[in-house]
Amino acid sequence: MRRRTVPAVLVAGAILFTGACGLTGGGDKGDKTSNAGSESKAPVGPAGAGGTESGKPAEQPKGIPPKLTVTPEDGATGVDLAEPLTFAVEGGKVASVKVLNAKGEPVDGTLSADGKSWKPKVPFTPGGQYTIGTVTNNADNQPTTTSTRFTTQTLGKEVTASIFPDGGTVGVGQPVSVRFDRPITNRAAAEKAMKVTATPAVSGAWHWFGNTRVEWRPKEYWKAGTKVRVDLNLRGTDLGGGSGSRQYKSFNFGISGVARISTVDVAAKTMTTTENGKVVRTAKVTTGESPKYDTWGGVMVVMEKYEKTRMNSATVGLGKEYDIPDVPWAVRITTSGTFVHGNYWYDKANPPFGRVNTSHGCVSMTPEDAKWFYDHADRGDVVKVVNSQEHAVAADNGYGAWNLSWAQWLAGSATKE
Template identity: 30%
Template structure:
């Protein structure tokens, strides 16, 4: 890890040694302890005795073999002191780290010193990130989250146990936009929906770690109903209770996805709390055996209407459906259900009134075309939709909205798939909670 050159208050040392004269020996202080060395070379030079008399006659030259052996010096007693505590620094994230999760708590820790100042700022400028120093002064930890796609500079100053000043600087960068993952929920925050509305979460990136994502989403309801997740794809998951939501209840969704790794390094980018309200119970039971729709409000029969359903070639699916959206007027095109001109069942673009969508595949509750009015209550003539009289379609349009439930009986055709609209309630609960 590259660190900024440390500053030292003490005077420069000769080759890293500190020498102090002790009698005729010297103490050499090295990192981690104290030892004894012989006197410096200049102290071993022969010295002439000081005198006021003329200089003494030169000594006769002698060969090296004739030089007398020096008198041995006594070995001093070593000076024993406690070794200085080692100084070290720990950094989170490490210097020059790249793609750091912004949920990481930036930190500086020191050993053998105390921190005197720490600053964490975006390199491009801006407000420093707030942090907190530990009581003993050996650790600083950021108390604010980092931002995505930002390079930070972390600087610190400390004083070690020997009273020397230490300092350093490091840099790191957080997750870039290519690895930033978003998510959205339907229904929208603040919505009021029917009791059959599942919660749907859509992610901008494939979710590999489903447990991590599910663990970051907490759903509670005023009715106390527990629920479970069911994955439709790697980017879509639904949540519902075992039975329909209780009427007039509040559903609270706490999404804590900031910093959650979806897998493959894709990091969630937000936290949010959202609420959804349910209104009273609204159920429309469509029975192919009687060609009628019975409308129940809060469990009581309110209205009955004649209907026409899908033909044998284009049967209506059985089971539960949930109103997805509706249009006062819209245009139906045969191409949307795979028909081309020349097909026996093809029809030209047709405007229909009071249309409420039940499936992605094109099933609606809507006003039957004038030519089909005589079929209501008698025979099936649609391509899988539920056709009604002008009065019945307008009533349904004004009474039922997103999340309200339609149940279709006795068509002898399988239930709508969970992914074809909101067919969630056709999945048995044991299967829902034990999805592979």
């Protein structure tokens, strides 16, 4: 609390009183009865004007409240979702801050040590109404409570992201894939708002496929048994073009304890499956007939699987080449339609498996071998095709991220980290 200046009338009175004392020794010599020279009991100033009858200064009043300025100001609209609240105080300091949402629920946040700012733990909700209850103490430690209100900015273009995997357990080849329902132009901001944490720790990076799909992968395959957490802290982030998101959510998934990798050798016409580096099964297969229907080379990842499915060449741009119902034990490894599956229509007199490549690009085998693979394959398991005459599958055709070198992968990141 600021101490008030002694009133001018009191100061003037004090000067006059001193002057009167001076007249006692230097006034009219013949004046022996002057009261000015006698011992005075008069008060220093009039009662109620800073003095008392005893001559002691009056006690200053207490309880003057501090002057508080809150930003955003009371009634403000369009407030940023992530910026901290700030406080400027004259004649005191902020003791506590409590923020409530429109439902009267407390909002989690932290008051700075100097009491000059308060930051929400999670950015405010777009278009949300909030109340700030601020308690300030004056110099005499007397509290004053101030209540102000504000409304946050609304989203011009709201963006929603979907993620895979969003739980469960996947194989060692599965990247973290995020897809947005609107184009993202501020890619660096989006990358910084999304965090992937692995236990044990591993380095990795984001890579964009167009402006609505971004994926994160480690430099090498995941280590079996890794635990992964993905934080989509998009709320309050400027995603570019006037777009933003309400999302502030975390996802957890695990990497299988079995590092399962199946290698399809087009030349040898075999598929060999290893688990944690140990060969567990080798099956005879038939792959794409060369040169027209060569099977994609490179690394692919198990996406989904069906006990039975219909395969129609028209759905993959091959006209009326085939239309096969109830294809058994079908495991998809590319978006474009490459499967590892069972084949019941093969020539029983001259089985093609291990002998000749006759498919339209899929990896085909007996129903018995296909069922084994179906039963063991998990989403995210690796299927690697070698010795094919076809180039490696595109990195965005399914989850072909591993077909890019680490340098190529980093080149597709806005932050390069």
